[in-house]
Amino acid sequence: MFVPSLDRCGRGLRDLVTMAAARATGQRILHHLGELTPRVGDVTDPPTSWTPSASKSLELAGHRPEQHPGSAGTALGAGAVGSRAVITTRADGLTLDTDPARIDLDRVHHWLSTDAFWALGRSRETVARSIEHSLVFGVYTPDTAGQLAFARVVTDYATFGWLCDVYVAREARGQGIGTWLAESVVAALEPYRLKRLMLSTVDAHEVYAHAGSSAVSEPGKLMMITAPVSSTAPTDPATGAAKPLPTDPKR
Structure with a gap:
């Protein structure tokens, strides 16, 4: 042994x-x-493909959903859903995507500050900052005419989203672009299973109803705080750059 x-x-x-x-x-x-x-399902791991239900909602409208690598972070906005730009193309050649690099800031600022009653007089810096911190949607022509519509969503990609600053160029209205834009926003966010996607409208209820929106059942539960002064961030007298607000994550 x-x-x-x-x-x-x-x-x-x-x-x-x-x-x-x-x-x-x-x-x-x-x-x-x-x-x-x-x-x-985590916010840090957004879906890399459209869910069947999201695809269906676009296909029913005659559109073809796609995705391709975007350039989020290289220009305005966090923009793309996750790290990819969502693209869908209409039969007439119009494209809609979430690539912030394609947003025409000067055009969007002009639209909002001069023709959108809720944003009249809004500064270019405020528009740029709002885009930077939102999921943005743009509608574009197949030629060099450029951008025809804009919308953005403020969201945590988990429970809540606020659809706002929806605007269709006056010369492009009457072509169903607003309805297509609203439906595409809902479809792009559907994989995140937000508990609520909210918006405010004065006269476009029918447009948003096509995308599944309805009036708030108990409006008395909603409250808001309206800023008594301009929401534009204070600027540094020396540089002219905007100073970070107390809630600004860059602070």
Whole structure:
């Protein structure tokens, strides 16, 4: 019968302890990595393809949903849904996407500040900052005529979204672009299963009803705070740049 030496036993015991410690450490590391790894449905892991229901809602309107790598972060806005720009094309060649690089800031600012009753006089800096912190949608012509419509959604990609600043160029109205835009916004956000997507409208109830919106059943529960002064951020007299507001994440 073989009897190992005490020295060999000691080395063997040390090896077993080392292996056990390594295994435990590895399990902790894997567990930690598991906590950091995005899971399906997390805000950090947005869907990379349209869900069947989202595709269906666009196909019923005669549109073809697609996705392609966007350039989010290279221009205005966080814009793309996740890290990809959502694109859908109409039969007449108009395209709609969420790529912030395509937004014509000067045109959108002109639209809102001169022709949108809720945003008259809004500064270019405010428009730029609102785009930067929103999911943006643009409708474009297939030629060089440029952008025809705009909308943005303020959302946490988990529970709530606010659709606002929806605008269709006057020369492009009457072509169903507003309805298409509203339906596309709903379809793009559907995979996130937001509990509520809200908006405010004076006379476009029918447009948003086509996208599934309805009047608030208990409006008495809603409250709001209206800023007593301009919402434009204060500027630095020396540089002219906007100073961060207390709630600005860049502060």
